[in-house]
Amino acid sequence: xxxxxxxxxxxxxxxxxxxxxxxxxxxxxxxxxxxxxxxxxxxxxxxxxxxxxxxxxxxxxxxxxxxxxxxxxxxxxxxxxxxxxxxxxxxxxxxxxxxxxxxxxxxxxxxxxxxxxxxxxxxxxxxxxxxxxxxxxxxxxxxxxxxxxxxxxxxxxxxxxxxxxxxxxxxxxxxxxxxxxxxxxxxxxxxxxxxxxxxxxxxxxxxxxxxxxxxxxxxxxxxxxxxxxxxxxxxxxxxxxxxxxxxxxxxxxxxxxxxxxxxxxxxxxxxxxxxxxxxxxxxxxxxxxxxxxxxxxxxxxxxxxxxxxxxxxxxxxxxxxxxxxxxxxxxxxxxxxxxxxxxxxxxxxxxxxxxxxxxxxxxxxxxxxxxxxxxxxxxxxxxxxx
Amino acid sequence: xxxxxxxxxxxxxxxxxxxxxxxxxxxxxxxxxxxxxxxxxxxxxxxxxxxxxxxxxxxxxxxxxxxxxxxxxxxxxxxxxxxxxxxxxxxxxxxxxxxxxxxxxxxxxxxxxxxxxxxxxxxxxxxxxxxxxxxxxxxxxxxxxxxxxxxxxxxxxxxxxxxxxxxxxxxxxxxxxxxxxxxxxxxxxxxxxxxxxxxxxxxxxxxxxxxxxxxxxxxxxxxxxxxxxxxxxxxxxxxxxxxxxxxxxxxxxxxxxxxxxxxxxxxxxxxxxxxxxxxxxxx
Numbered sequence: 001x002x003x004x005x006x007x008x009x010x011x012x013x014x015x016x017x018x019x020x021x022x023x024x025x026x027x028x029x030x031x032x033x034x035x036x037x038x039x040x041x042x043x044x045x046x047x048x049x050x051x052x053x054x055x056x057x058x059x060x061x062x063x064x065x066x067x068x069x070x071x072x073x074x075x076x077x078x079x080x081x082x083x084x085x086x087x088x089x090x091x092x093x094x095x096x097x098x099x100x101x102x103x104x105x106x107x108x109x110x111x112x113x114x115x116x117x118x119x120x121x122x123x124x125x126x127x128x129x130x131x132x133x134x135x136x137x138x139x140x141x142x143x144x145x146x147x148x149x150x151x152x153x154x155x156x157x158x159x160x161x162x163x164x165x166x167x168x169x170x171x172x173x174x175x176x177x178x179x180x181x182x183x184x185x186x187x188x189x190x191x192x193x194x195x196x197x198x199x200x201x202x203x204x205x206x207x208x209x210x211x212x213x214x215x216x217x218x219x220x221x222x223x224x225x226x227x228x229x230x231x232x233x234x235x236x237x238x239x240x241x242x243x244x245x246x247x248x249x250x251x252x253x254x255x256x257x258x259x260x261x262x263x264x265x266x267x268x269x270x271x272x273x274x275x276x277x278x279x280x281x282x283x284x285x286x287x288x289x290x291x292x293x294x295x296x297x298x299x300x301x302x303x304x305x306x307x308x309x310x311x312x313x314x315x316x317x318x319x320x321x322x323x324x325x326x327x328x329x330x331x332x333x334x335x336x337x338x339x340x341x342x343x344x345x346x347x348x349x350x351x352x353x354x355x356x357x358x359x360x361x362x363x364x365x366x367x368x369x370x371x372x373x374x375x376x377x378x379x380x381x382x383x384x385x386x
Numbered sequence: 387x388x389x390x391x392x393x394x395x396x397x398x399x400x401x402x403x404x405x406x407x408x409x410x411x412x413x414x415x416x417x418x419x420x421x422x423x424x425x426x427x428x429x430x431x432x433x434x435x436x437x438x439x440x441x442x443x444x445x446x447x448x449x450x451x452x453x454x455x456x457x458x459x460x461x462x463x464x465x466x467x468x469x470x471x472x473x474x475x476x477x478x479x480x481x482x483x484x485x486x487x488x489x490x491x492x493x494x495x496x497x498x499x500x501x502x503x504x505x506x507x508x509x510x511x512x513x514x515x516x517x518x519x520x521x522x523x524x525x526x527x528x529x530x531x532x533x534x535x536x537x538x539x540x541x542x543x544x545x546x547x548x549x550x551x552x553x554x555x556x557x558x559x560x561x562x563x564x565x566x567x568x569x570x571x572x573x574x575x576x577x578x579x580x581x582x583x584x585x586x587x588x589x590x591x592x593x594x595x596x597x598x599x600x601x602x603x604x605x606x607x608x609x610x611x612x613x614x615x616x617x618x619x620x621x622x623x624x625x626x627x628x629x630x631x632x633x634x635x636x637x638x639x640x641x642x643x644x645x646x647x648x649x650x651x652x653x654x655x656x657x658x659x660x661x662x663x664x665x666x667x668x669x
Contacts, residue, residue, distance in 0.1 A: 136417065136418060136448075137449070138415050138448075138449045138450050139415040139416050139417040139418060139420075139448045139449055139450075140418060140444060140446070140448035140449040141418045141443035141444040141446075141448065142444060143444075183571055183572075185570060185571070185572070187537070188588075189532070189533070189581065189584070190581070190584075190585045190588075191572070191578075191581060191582075191585065206443050207443075209419070210418045210419045210443055210465075210466065211419075211466055211467055212466055212467050213464060213466040213467060213468045213469065214469060217469065218467070218469060218492070221469070221490050221566070221568055222566075224568045224569065225490070225566035225567065225568050228567065228568070228569060228570065229540070229541075229566075229567075232535075232537065232540070233537075236585070258564065261563070261564065262467055262492065262563065262564070278585065279582065279585075281582045282582050282585045282586045282589065284586075285585065285586040285587075285589035285590055285593075286589055288589060288590060288593045289589050289592050289593045289596065291593070292592070292593035292594070292596040292597045292600075293596055295596075295597050295600055296596050296597060296599055296600025296603070297600070298600075299597075299600035299601055299603070299604040300600060300603050300604055300607065302604060303603070303604035303605070303606075303607035303608050303611075304607055306607070306608050306611060307607050307608065307610065307611035307614075308611075310608075310611045310612060310614075310615045311611055311614055311615055311618070313615070314614070314615035314616075314618040314619055315618060317619065317622075318618055318619060318621070318622030318623070319622075321622055321623060321630070321633065322622055324633060325625065325626060325629060325633075328626075328629055332629075336629075336632060339632070339633070339636050340632075340636065340661075340662075341662075343636040343639050343640055344639075344662045346640060346643075346644060347639050347640065347643040347644060348654060348662070350643065350644060351643060351653065351654050352653040352654065353653075353654050353655075353656060354653065354654070354655045354656070
C-alpha cells in the first residue's frame with residue numbers, strides 16, 4: 001500500500017524536522033493552518049462538514065506552481081481521496097483517528113518537500129552569459145555576480161536580480177514618418193525635423209538598479225535635452241548636412257557626462273541621426289535651392305561649351321588663314337588674283353548679272369522687272385490660283 | 387510535541403499568527419534604494435539608511451530595521467534620483483517671442499525627515515516641485531531674449547533656475563541635481579508660420595544668389611573665351627593686315643552671295659569699270 005509506505009517514510013524522518021515543517025506550514029497561510037481544524041470537525045462527528053470543506057482542496061492548486069517535486073501531487077491526491085473516504089465513512093472514531101494520523105504524516109512530508117524545493121530554487125541561480133546578477137542581502141547590496149551557477153541564501157535573506165549587461169539597447173526618438181514630427185530649433189532659429197536613436201548598455205547593474213527611479217525615462221529625457229542643446233549650436237544647413245557626425249558625437253558626450261553625474265551606471269554606445277530634414281512646410285524652398293544649384297551648374301556648362309566653340313573656331317579660322325598666307329607669301333600676286341577670280345566666278349555665276357555699258361543709265365533700269373525675275377515662282381502660283 | 391500540535395491546532399495557529407504579526411511589526415527590510423523613517427505614534431523617532439553623498443552600496447544603512455512593535459511604525463521614502471515632469475508651458479521672452487517649453491528636473495530626497503514633515507509623500511513633492519519649476523522657468527526665461535535660449539548661454543539660464551528651484555526644494559528636504567530644457571518649440575499658429583516664412587525666404591534668397599552666381603560665372607567664361615579668340619585671331623591675322631583684308635573680303639562675298647542664308651536671290655549690276663570686267667573690255 002502506497003499510503004502506508006509513505007506514512008512510514010514520513011515517520012522515519014527526524015522528529016525535530018517534522019515539527020519544523022509543520023510549523024512552517026502553519027505559518028505559511030491560513031488554509032494550511034485550517035487543516036487540522038477541519039479534521040477535528042470531522043472527528044467531532046459533524047457530518048455536514050464533508051468533502052468540499054476539506055482543507056486540502058485549497059492548497060492543491062498551489063502545488064504544481066510551487067515546484068517540480070515529483071511526489072507532491074500524487075501524495076496530495078492520495079491524501080484527498082483518503083480524506084474524503086474517511087468523512088464518507090463517518091462515525092467510527094477509531095478508524096477516523098487512524099486516518100487522521102496517517103494524513104498528518106503525509107502532510108508533513110508534502111510540506112517538507114515544498115520547503116526543500118523552495119530552498120533549492122531560491123538558492124541556486126543560473127546567471128546566463130550575457131547577464132550579471134545583483135545580490136542583495138536583507139535589502140542591502142551584497143555583491144554583483146557574473147555568469148554561471150551561483151549560490152545565494154534562500155529568498156527572504158538574499159535576493160538576486162539579473163540585468164543584461166551585454167545587450168546594446170536602442171531607443172528611438174522622433175519618428176521618420178512624415179506625420180510624426182519632432183521639431184528642434186537650430187542656432188539660426190530655424191526648425192529641423194529630427195529622428196534619431198540612442199544606443200546604450202548597462203555598465204554597472206547595481207547603479208542602474210539602485211540609482212534611478214526610472215532609468216529608461218531618464219535616458220530618454222537626457223537624450224532629448226542633449227540633442228536640443230547640441231543642435232542649438234548648429235546652423236540649419238549644418239544640421240541637415242555636414243554637421244551630423246559632429247552633432248552625434250557631441251550628443252553622446254553630453255549624455256554620457258550627464259548620466260555619469262547621475263551615477264546611472266549606463267554607457268551611451270552611440271547616437272545615430274536617422275533623419276534631419278527641414279519641416280515639410282518649407283521643403284519646397286529647400287528643393288528650390290537645390291534646383292538653383294543645378295541651374296548654376298548648367299549655366300556654367302553652357303558657357304564652357306560656348307568657350308570651346310569660340311576658341312575652336314578661332315583656331316580653325318586662323319589655321320586656315322595661316323596656311324593660305326604661307327602660300328600667298330611665296331607668290332603673292334598670283335595667289336591674290338586666283339583667289340579673286342575664283343571667288344568672283346563663284347559669286348557671279350549664281351546671280352543675275354546686268355552689265356551697264358553707258359554711264360547714267362542706272363536710274364532708268366526697271367528695278368521691278370529685275371525683282372520679278374528673281375521671284376517668278378510665287379507669282380505663277382498666285383495666278384494659277386485665280 | 388507534534389501530537390500536541392495535532393491535538394490543539396487552534397492554539398498553535400493563534401500562536402503562530404501572533405508571532406508573525408509581532409515579527410512583521412518588529413523587523414522590516416530597508417532596501418538599498420529606500421530610506422526609512424521610524425515613527426513613534428506619528429512622531430519621527432529616527433531614520434534608517436538615510437541618504438549620504440558618495441556612499442557606496444553595501445555599506446549604506448540598508449538592511450534590517452528593528453522597531454518596537456505596535457508603538458513604532460515605519461515609513462519608506464525613495465532614495466533614488468526622481469524626476470519631475472513639468473507640463474508644457476508657454477513662455478514669453480523679452481522680445482515678445484512665444485515659446486513652448488518642456489523642462490525636466492532630477493532630484494533626490496536628501497532629508498527624509500524634513501520631507502516627511504513638510505509634504506509626506508514623494509508624489510506630492512513631485513507635484514509641488516513641478517509647480518515651482520514651472521514658475522521659476524517662466525520667471526527666468528521671461529528675462530531673456532529668444533536667441534539666448536538657443537545659445538550656449540542657456541546653460542547659465544538653467545543654472546539660475548536650478549539655484550532658484552534648489553532653494554525651494556531644500557525646504558522640502560530635497561536636492562535638485564539637474565534642470566534641463568527638454569524642448570523649446572515655437573507654438574503652433576502664427577509664430578510657427580512666421581518661422582516657416584523666414585526659413586522659406588532665407589532659402590529663396592540663397593536660391594536666387596546661387597542662380598545669379600551661376601550667370602556671373604557663365605558670363606566670365608564667355609568673356610574670357612571671346613578675349614582668347616580675339617587674341618588668337620589677332621596673332622594670326624596681324625601678320626599681314628592687308629592680305630587679311632583681301633582674304634576676308636573674298637570669304638565674305640562667298641558667304642553673302644552663295645551662302646545658305648542668301649535666299650532672296652541676288653541681282654548684280656556691274657559697271658564695266660569693275661575690276662572683274664577689266665579684261666572684258668579688252669583693257
